[in-house]
Amino acid sequence: MSVTTMPPAPSPCFPPVEFVVDGVRRFGSGSGSTHTTTPQAYARVRLDSVLGAAIADAYVAAPVRDERAYAAYAAFCRETLQQYHLLVGRPEFGGLGVAVRIVDEDPYADVESMVEDVRHRRLKIFASAASGNPHPYLSDGENDMFRAVHDVFGHAGSGRGFDRHGEEAAWLKHSAMYSRLAARALTTETRGQNCAQIFRYGAGRFAEQKAALLPRLFSDPRLVRVVGKEVRPVARC
Structure with a gap:
């Protein structure tokens, strides 16, 4: 079954922030995937509502903690740390030199404010410890590092915001920086939790954080197909 319904207008x-795009290019992809997407194509990424609802249901049905996910989460933590070192590392040693601050309240009203900070090589992250939504596997520090790298490499690197289509583009962009194993945990942390919030809980409630893996159908970025000038999510079963 293919899900290719597109919304009427782009989000x-x-x-994209140029020095971030360059950093992602230098970092390279650890996934070994042959999937490639041009920077312009991220502007055309959409998340079909039927597919999004199916991902949300899979997230809601998943256990809070599943030992079968631990290997993926261990790889995810290692690779996130490598990305964080790139993010905050000194430019003379190949880093991007972004100064990250952990704050106790949501620092940005919109994606434009966040991107403006990134362009000036600074970033504020809402502290995981202050969220009231602890992660069952990641420490608060690991979760903070992931939020930082995802905001920069996923959103600022793709040129997309925090709506459902922007989150889909950020997931696709950031997936290319992870190995295939780690990308399955990334999918739970981004695509899964975002879909649960958008399609099942609404904007006022964040979905409970989980350490579990979604079906491979939803976790493989290669299932996002580039068709002409558009990027269309494709689900096969």
Whole structure:
């Protein structure tokens, strides 16, 4: 079954931050995937509502903690740390030199404010410890590092915001920086939790954090197909 229904209009986008795009390119992909997407194509990524609802249901049905996910989460933590070192590392040693601050309240009203900070090589992250939604596997520090790298490499690197289509583009962009194993945990942390919030809980409630794996159908970025000038999520079963 293919799900290719597209919304009538593109969601908001902005020029990706150039030094972030260059950093992602230098970091390279550990996934070994042959899937490639041009920077312009991220502006055309959409998340079909039927597919999004199916991902949400899979997330809601998943256990809070599943030992079968631990290997993926261990790889995810290692690779996130490598990305964080790239993010905050000194430029003379190949890093991006972004100064990250952990704060106790949501620092940005919109994606434009966050991107403006990134362009000036700074970033504020809402502290995991202050969220009231602890992670069953990641420590607060590990969760904070992931939020930082995802905001920069996923959103600022793709040029997309925090709506459902922007989150889909950020998931696709960031997946290319993880190995295939770690990308399954990334999918739970981004695509899964975002879909649960959007399609099942609404904007006022974040979905409970989990350490579990979604079906491979939803976890493989290669199932996002580039068709002409558009990127269409494709689900096969």
